[in-house]
Amino acid sequence: MNTGTNSPQSSSMMEGIFFGVLCLSGCLTFSTCLLHQYHFVSEAMTWTEAQSYCRGRYTDLATIETTEEMKKLKDTVSAAGYSSKVWIGLYSQIDWKWSDEFTGSGGEYRNWDKSHNEPDYHAAKELCVGMWDIGRWSDYHCHRETAFVCYKGTLEDSDFVVVNTTKNWTEAQRHCREHYTDLVTVRNQADNDKIHNLMRHKVWVWIGLYRDPQIYWSDGSGYSFSSWYQGDIVLGSMKVVCGAADLQQGGKWRLLSCKETFPFVCYSIPTEVETLVKVRVKLQDSSVDLNDRAVREQILKKLQERFNENGLSGVTLEWKEKSDGKVFHKEEKGSDKKKKTEL
Numbered sequence: 001m002n003t004g005t006n007s008p009q010s011s012s013m014m015e016g017i018f019f020g021v022l023c024l025s026g027c028l029t030f031s032t033c034l035l036h037q038y039h040f041v042s043e044a045m046t047w048t049e050a051q052s053y054c055r056g057r058y059t060d061l062a063t064i065e066t067t068e069e070m071k072k073l074k075d076t077v078s079a080a081g082y083s084s085k086v087w088i089g090l091y092s093q094i095d096w097k098w099s100d101e102f103t104g105s106g107g108e109y110r111n112w113d114k115s116h117n118e119p120d121y122h123a124a125k126e127l128c129v130g131m132w133d134i135g136r137w138s139d140y141h142c143h144r145e146t147a148f149v150c151y152k153g154t155l156e157d158s159d160f161v162v163v164n165t166t167k168n169w170t171e172a173q174r175h176c177r178e179h180y181t182d183l184v185t186v187r188n189q190a191d192n193d194k195i196h197n198l199m200r201h202k203v204w205v206w207i208g209l210y211r212d213p214q215i216y217w218s219d220g221s222g223y224s225f226s227s228w229y230q231g232d233i234v235l236g237s238m239k240v241v242c243g244a245a246d247l248q249q250g251g252k253w254r255l256l257s258c259k260e261t262f263p264f265v266c267y268s269i270p271t272e273v274e275t276l277v278k279v280r281v282k283l284q285d286s287s288v289d290l291n292d293r294a295v296r297e298q299i300l301k302k303l304q305e306r307f308n309e310n311g312l313s314g315v316t317l318e319w320k321e322k323s324d325g326k327v328f329h330k331e332e333k334g335s336d337k338k339k340k341t342e343l
């Protein structure tokens with residue numbers, strides 16, 4: 001080693017052994033990183049009250065993204081000795097729209113088949129609307145292939161056309177737009193009667209009413225995993241509905257009036273574990289400056305790759321800077337240190 005007359009700046013450019021401190025943070029195992037931690041709250045509240053409670057004490061109302069998490073949530077609730085409905089972070093906006101985007105006078109006209117609880121959004125899958133041979137409407141799976149009703153001209157002076165081929169709702173819309181104006185918009189009882197008369201012996205026809213799924217998690221997570229109760233979800237005229245997991249139905253989800261009160265489940269993010277590791281680097285190439293940002297980043301990238309190869313991708317690595325802004329410091333023996341201070 002050739003210590004001695006080097007200025008502090010160039011001392012980091014020397015050969016020798018250096019040490020730096022690496023900060024490892026992350027979850028203990030990869031799988032705990034992915035799972036939400038659930039907390040059952042036995043006090044019955046409305047969905048909005050439950051949301052505020054969870055946001056105050058934990059992270060948010062429960063988000064469920066996998067079958068494994070669904071099981072974890074059920075276990076959490078069961079362990080507390082509860083076995084009925086609990087609010088989870090799910091909610092949906094009910095926003096029916098006409099295919100031609102009509103929102104004028106009569107745009108809110110509906111003729112639901114109330115005797116069958118329509119719209120019933122069966123298993124959270126019915127997003128398109130048709131008319132029965134009794135002239136009443138119900139929501140249904142958009143993929144059903146059936147006859148449909150288009151209109152010609154403008155809505156003010158329109159002719160209704162019942163098309164005698166069967167298509168799903170999307171294809172029916174395309175056909176109407178190609179050959180006529182659009183799928184039919186029904187604005188009043190007179191429109192409804194006219195279409196009803198044109199149906200003749202058809203049991204069911206598509207009309208232009210539909211809605212987007214619009215299902216959300218309270219914490220803004222994307223909705224992709226689902227575990228719906230395979231029965232009716234009676235929407236009535238509700239504009240917003242909230243999600244509950246029903247332990248009596250194996251934890252399956254249903255949408256209910258947000259004003260009902262139930263116990264609920266919050267989630268929190270697993271606590272991260274932070275570890276400091278001292279790293280010793282033996283430098284042979286004297287032109288390398290370990291405290292150069294690019295060099296530090298490169299070493300970190302290599303280490304991160306090693307961690308990932310070993311299945312530890314949940315761990316984040318970061319250099320710990322000392323008060324002088326540097327990470328690497330030359331390893332010195334007591335005598336060396338003394339010698340340096342003397343210089």
Ligand SMILES: *[C@@H]1O[C@H](CO)[C@@H](O)[C@H](O)[C@H]1NC(C)=O
Nearest residue numbers: 142143144167168169170171
């Ligand atoms: C409607 O039919 C078309 C063509 O068969 C298909 O590509 C499309 O996915 C269907 N849409 C729905 C909602 O089922």
Ligand SMILES: *[C@@H]1O[C@H](CO)[C@@H](O)[C@H](O)[C@H]1NC(C)=O
Nearest residue numbers: 147162163164165166200201
């Ligand atoms: C519609 O189709 C059915 C069978 O597909 C046929 O019996 C009927 O005559 C057709 N009606 C019209 C008006 O074309």
